[in-house]
Amino acid sequence: MPTLFRFLFFCAVIAGSIYGTMVALVTFVEPTEREVTIRIPSERVNPQQ
Incomplete structure (x- = not known):
């Protein structure tokens, strides 16, 4: 039984450190905020039929 307690203690230490x-x-x-510009080709927006 002591190995079970040691294992649970080890898992608790890892979870606590995380x-x-x-x-x-x-x-x-x-976080730093910045403006993002994404160019979309016109072929994708207005597909030719």
């Missing part, structure tokens, strides 16, 4: 990393990313990383 959660902590996600919280740190949300807190410290600020």
